[in-house]
Amino acid sequence: MNTENTKPAIVWSLWGAALLLLCVVFRDSLIEMATTWTNVEEYSHGFFIPIITIYLLWVRRGELVLVQGFKASLPGIIIICLGLILFILGGLATIKTMEQYAFLVVLTGMFGSAFGLRGLRVGAIPLLFLVFMVPFPSFILNNLSSKLQLISSWLGVEFIRACDIMVYLEGNVIDLGSYKLQVVDACSGLRYLFPLASLAFLCAYLFKGPFWQKLLIFLSSMPLTIFMNSFRIGVIGVLVDNWGTEMAEGFLHDFEGWAVFLLCMFLLFIEMWVFSRISGRKLAMGELVQIPEEWSHTARRDIVPILNKSVFAVLLLLCIGAGASEVFKGREDIIPARKAFLTFPTTLGSWQGRNDYLTQFYLNELKLTDYVIVNFIQPETRNSVNFYSAYYQSQRKGAVVHSPRSCIPGDGWQISSFEQREFTDLQLDGQALQVNRAIIQKGESRQLVYFWFQQRGRMITNEYMVKWYLFYDAITMNRTDGALIRLVTPVDKVEDIAVADKRLHLFLKDLLPELPAYLPGKIIEPVYSALPG
Incomplete structure (x- = not known):
């Protein structure tokens, strides 16, 4: 094919087909992003971001030239490959945010394939501006x-x-x-x-x-x-x-x-x-803010349509991405068998408990699969401990464990002390127990809080590590189940905090043997796959 004499309509049709195919490959991620723009006020400006980027690129179109040789497009092809790898990883872990960033990387790579390194220098900031349309996790x-x-x-x-x-x-x-x-x-x-x-x-x-x-x-x-x-x-x-x-x-x-x-x-x-x-x-x-005059002068020259054979490589890569997206779409979580919290005992050693329940508002916000709240008390000492655990059989599509550090400041409570502790004499799933320990205050009232994240046989105290292992296990184990365990005990005005620590420590001795039946570890037997929807 003579690239010099190719009709402009064919050139633009091929690049238009590549752009359309890109949107098809990332359609689920783009739809979810647009849904967030519609429903979440913090991101209601998202609709304007791509429009502004298109305008800024259009104003500077006089500085853009379609490159002809494949070598000039090679940096863009490499960027596309990196973006598709990120997309595949996001698909395996079903992390839509990762897929949305992958869309921006692939789009940047396509721009570089069409206009080369010079085009990337011209479009770098307008393309980077698109980052503001991707919602945070x-x-x-x-x-x-x-x-x-x-x-x-x-x-x-x-x-x-x-x-x-x-x-x-x-x-x-x-x-x-x-x-x-x-x-x-x-x-x-x-x-x-x-x-x-x-x-x-x-x-x-x-x-x-x-x-x-x-x-x-x-x-x-x-x-x-x-x-x-x-x-x-x-x-x-x-x-x-x-x-x-x-x-x-x-x-x-x-x-x-x-x-x-x-x-x-x-x-x-x-x-x-x-x-x-x-x-x-x-x-x-x-x-103070206006389009530079030099952009206006060069903007009068339209882009000369030259067929770059790399467009076929772009189309091939996107077809591979489309095939991968269809494969990942049918991938389902492995859900381990477990006891329902409905059967959780209300008697643990000398502790007697009464069940409590969340209102529908909190259930809608937390999106959990199963939970238990039991207010335990020792009749002879009148010591009390509130036990709460939330279990998620799949932490995909926004249903994730909520950290107490985000929720505690509500209703006037403040964290006055926070640290991690390890109890070598207490074990869960064959590991020494590690917990987050927080002292919270509201006026003169004090409470001691222990909590940790039980995730597929791991005890995790850092919420960011929870996200890392969620990503890692979704790829390597095809599992995203997990739970939060939280203990709270009130601390009297004159009570030494060490006494409250001892109270929770003694309670944990009675609690930990019960948890494995309700919170699956790394070994899952039997297992079944999550039903669609």
Whole structure:
């Protein structure tokens, strides 16, 4: 085939077919990503990200030239191969976030295959901008949200106190005396942070200034979001103290959110204006972010359609990816046999227990398969221990173990001490017991908490290692089942914390022999596969 005389329609049809095939291969991941944009307010800006990227590439199309030789496309082909490997690993572990990032890598590789290294240099930042459309995994989102809640609550309370109003803070609960305000997930600031970070990245790209200024413009989006969200919480607290809880509800609450976001944007532009003055350029507000003139001059030249034979290699690789995706789609978890928590004993040694239950709201949030809550008490000593375990037969599609570190700050509790401990005299599945040990406080009340993650025969105390082994075992064992075990005992005002430690230690001696029947280890017999759906 004479590549010089190939009709433009054929060239564009081949690359269009490659792009369409890419979307077919990653269709499930793209659909889930779009669903998140629709249902999760933190990512409602996601629809605009690809549109902005397309516009930025279109403006600079005069700098793009379709390469002809396969050698010039080789870097792009290598990137596609890396992206497809990431996609295959994500498919084996059914981690949609990994598949979504793999989509961006393959898309970048296709761009490099078409336009070569020069094209990658031109399109690097617009393509990198697409990262902002991929939602974070839920466990990162939960951890980030809980930390931002506490920071925003503390700064908001400081603002309220500066207004000469008596206020008391318990974790994420702001106590104004006659009113109590809880800083929930929706008020953590993530709804500002992700859109503002995207906007700050775009502004930094289009801002004329040295790299360090561009970097500071982008990085300033997080402290700016935290500060302004805290200011909003403080203002709401002042309004509620004067005019009641109606000031924190309905239209006014939503309007305050929009107003604060617009104020964040204004402060971002003020920052860029200050940087322009420092650099000696006295730019007006309207000139801070604009398309460079040199882009406009080169944009008049359209891309000359040249057939690059590498497009056939791209199509072949994507067909292999499509075949792999169909194979992985039918892959099902191996689910080990276990006893249901419904049969868990309410008598352990000298401990007598009563079952407790979660409300439907928490069941919907946790998405667990099975759970048990038993409030145990020793009749002769009146010592009490709350035992809770949540079991997941499959931790795919958003159904994952929730760390107590993310949940404890709710309802005013604060973690005053946190460490890991190992008990060599206590064993589970033939291993010395390892637990997270936390002392939590709410006002004058104290509780001692032990918890760990029992995952396919492993005792894990780090939630990030839980995710790593979840990924590893999904590939090597085709299993993603796992559980959380948590023990809580109240600590009296005058009680030594060592006494509470001893209480939980004694309770564990009675508890651990019962757990293996309910929490499967590495050896699974018999086994069966999860039913579709």
